[in-house]
Amino acid sequence: MSAPLSADFSCQAGAWRNDAGAVFVLSPVEGGLRYRLMDGRTGRFNIGRQALGDMLEASEGWREGGPVAATAVFEPCRRGRMQVAFGNEPASTATRMPQEVREVRFRSNGIELRGRLVLPLPTRSPLPLAVLVHGSESWSAVDMQALQYLLPAQGVATFVYDKRGTGASQGSYTQDFEVLADDAVAALAEARRMAGSKFSHAGFVGGSQAGWVAPLAASRGKSDYVVALYGLAESPLAEDREEVMAMLRARGHGDDVLRKARELTDATGEIMASGFTRGFDQLAAVRERYAGEAWLDDVEGEFSGELLRIPAWLPQWMVRSMARGRDVGTPWHHDPLPVLAGLDVPQLWVLAGEDRVAPPANTLARLQELQAQQRPIDIVLYPGTDHGIYEFTDVDGERVDLRNPDGYHALVAGWIHGLRLPDVQTAARISPRRGVTTPQK
Numbered sequence: 001m002s003a004p005l006s007a008d009f010s011c012q013a014g015a016w017r018n019d020a021g022a023v024f025v026l027s028p029v030e031g032g033l034r035y036r037l038m039d040g041r042t043g044r045f046n047i048g049r050q051a052l053g054d055m056l057e058a059s060e061g062w063r064e065g066g067p068v069a070a071t072a073v074f075e076p077c078r079r080g081r082m083q084v085a086f087g088n089e090p091a092s093t094a095t096r097m098p099q100e101v102r103e104v105r106f107r108s109n110g111i112e113l114r115g116r117l118v119l120p121l122p123t124r125s126p127l128p129l130a131v132l133v134h135g136s137e138s139w140s141a142v143d144m145q146a147l148q149y150l151l152p153a154q155g156v157a158t159f160v161y162d163k164r165g166t167g168a169s170q171g172s173y174t175q176d177f178e179v180l181a182d183d184a185v186a187a188l189a190e191a192r193r194m195a196g197s198k199f200s201h202a203g204f205v206g207g208s209q210a211g212w213v214a215p216l217a218a219s220r221g222k223s224d225y226v227v228a229l230y231g232l233a234e235s236p237l238a239e240d241r242e243e244v245m246a247m248l249r250a251r252g253h254g255d256d257v258l259r260k261a262r263e264l265t266d267a268t269g270e271i272m273a274s275g276f277t278r279g280f281d282q283l284a285a286v287r288e289r290y291a292g293e294a295w296l297d298d299v300e301g302e303f304s305g306e307l308l309r310i311p312a313w314l315p316q317w318m319v320r321s322m323a324r325g326r327d328v329g330t331p332w333h334h335d336p337l338p339v340l341a342g343l344d345v346p347q348l349w350v351l352a353g354e355d356r357v358a359p360p361a362n363t364l365a366r367l368q369e370l371q372a373q374q375r376p377i378d379i380v381l382y383p384g385t386d387h388g389i390y391e392f393t394d395v396d397g398e399r400v401d402l403r404n405p406d407g408y409h410a411l412v413a414g415w416i417h418g419l420r421l422p423d424v425q426t427a428a429r430i431s432p433r434r435g436v437t438t439p440q441k
Contacts (some may be wrong), residue, residue, distance in 0.1 A: 005028050005033070006078070009044060009052075010143075011150070012026050012033060013027050013028055015097040016084075016095065017094060018084055018094040018096055020089070022037060022038070022086070022214055024036060024084075024086075025146055025149035025150050026149075027145065029044055030160055031048070032045045035070060035072075036356050036409075037086065038153070038154075039406045040391075040409065041060075041086065042061055042402075043058035043059055043061060043069045043070050044062075045058045045070070051197070052074055054073070055071055055073050056073070058072075060402055060403070061401050061402035062400055063395075063402075069087060070086045072084045072085075082094050097153060097353055098120075099121055099153075100119040100121055101116060101119075102116065102118075102194060102196060103115075103116055103368045104116065104117065107186065108164075108182060108186035109182055111171040112170045113162060113169040113170070113186070114161060114168040115159060115161035115162075115191075116148065116159070117157065117191060118149065118152045118157070119195075119198070120153065120157070122353055123198055126197070126198060127157045127200065128156050128201055128417055129156070129158075129195050130157070130202075130203065130227075131161075132158060132206060133188050134161075134162075134163040134180075136175060136208060138166050140162050141160050141167065147160070148160040148395070149218060150413075151407055153388055157195055159195075163183065164180075174329045175328045176331065178216070181216040184204060184213060184217035184221070185217050185220050185221035188202060188204070201419070202223065203218070203226055204225075204226050205226075206227070206231075208230055208231055208423060209231070210228065210231060211229075211230070211231015211232055211233070212231065212336050214226050214227075214231075214336060216356025223345060224346075226343065226345060227348045227412060228348070229389065229412070230350065230355060230387050230389055231349070231358060232336075232363050233340060233366040233367055234363060235335055235336075236302070236330055236334060237272070237333060240265060240301045240302035240304055243300065243301040243302055244265055244300065244304050245258055245262075246260075247301070248295060250356070252300065253295050257295045260286075263371055264286050266304050267282035267285075268283060268303060268307045269284065269304075272307075272332050273332040274441045276320040276323040276324075281317075287308070287312060311329070329385070340377075341370060343376075346376045346378070347377045347417045348380070348412070349367055349377060349379050349380070350381075350382070350411075350423075351363065351364060352385040352386055353383040353385055353429075354383075354386055355385070355387050356387065356399075360381065371431065371433060371434055374434055378420070378431070378432050378433050380431075381426075381429045382408070382428045383429065386399055388401065405427055406425070406426070407425050407426030407428070410422070
């Protein structure tokens with residue numbers, strides 16, 4: 001967040017229920033408060049210069065402008081009340097749902113991390129316990145992660161923490177999966193200690209990069225389950241390659257261009273994985289071979305587009321120096337498959353069918369192969385969604401996220417409760433673990 005919200009608005013974060021019985025949560029985001037309804041609708045109440053008591057408006061999803069999707073008038077936090085209207089529904093009074101929030105600081109490998117346990121009230125023991133594992137974001141999960149309210153609103157005790165180097169946690173930001181897995185194990189141990197006898201089973205839940213970190217942590221700690229949301233079952237190098245290919249396909253390029261692009265990603269992958277010591281000559285040869293071809297302008301990816309656009313005349317020593325300053329320890333060759341194959345605890349993988357950040361095709365094939373080997377993995381694929389399991393629309397050639405599919409939040413929480421796919425109305429393609437019959441809608 002570029003500027004923190006005032007105390008009048010940041011304290012509104014939490015779970016709410018309106019007079020019609022609709023449950024929604026509020027979490028701080030840049031420029032305001034994002035609401036998320038259990039049916040998947042979302043939008044941002046833009047704070048701007050508004051004062052407490054002013055009517056705030058929100059557009060649908062991540063649209064900038066357009067029709068008003070929701071309005072809200074906030075009262076002082078101590079009253080636990082607001083006036084809210086979603087869509088064409090009439091305005092109604094919403095009241096804060098009771099949740100017990102406990103703040104904590106705990107240690108992992110010599111540094112102190114900030115954490116928070118959120119319990120639904122009244123507590124009906126025993127509850128399942130979820131430890132939220134961060135993605136690659138550098139913002140404070142304790143301040144901004146919406147799942148810390150969405151899951152407790154559905155009866156799941158939730159522990160959230162700022163990953164090292166973010167928010168109020170010590171240490172340096174890193175994408176070293178080994179280090180982050182150790183931190184997740186420490187978070188799970190602290191969550192178990194704080195929850196005491198109030199939980200039935202405990203595990204890891206996380207999106208994107210957490211698809212690598214959470215299973216690794218589960219292989220080291222006393223985890224009872226893993227939920228991986230829009231993550232990958234292949235390496236970070238493969239992520240870049242598939243991002244490049246997905247964008248080129250989306251812009252109308254055919255197999256002939258994709259074959260050329262694979263030469264490019266082989267070169268850029270070698271540069272990244274070698275710590276900027278190899279691959280420059282290979283990249284120069286690709287540039288020369290395909291100079292002037294239009295598809296080069298459409299290359300993006302995790303890093304390939306950026307490397308492609310480094311001026312060829314720039315000395316390699318200077319490029320290496322620049323790269324060292326941005327190195328965050330990403331293990332580019334990390335293959336998660338051995339870890340996933342060795343886990344005996346239930347896993348839920350939820351994939352976005354049109355994910356351009358983490359294209360799912362290879363991950364889906366790998367997970368299905370593990371299912372065939374009788375590994376306890378449930379797979380849910382939401383067609384027509386992008387990273388974050390968001391439905392989207394096209395605006396001037398760019399995707400704009402709109403909402404999560406109806407049933408998505410209930411499916412994740414229901415699975416955590418029962419450690420199997422629940423009977424939830426959803427548009428997803430469901431592939432349950434072998435030997436388990438799951439109703440499909």
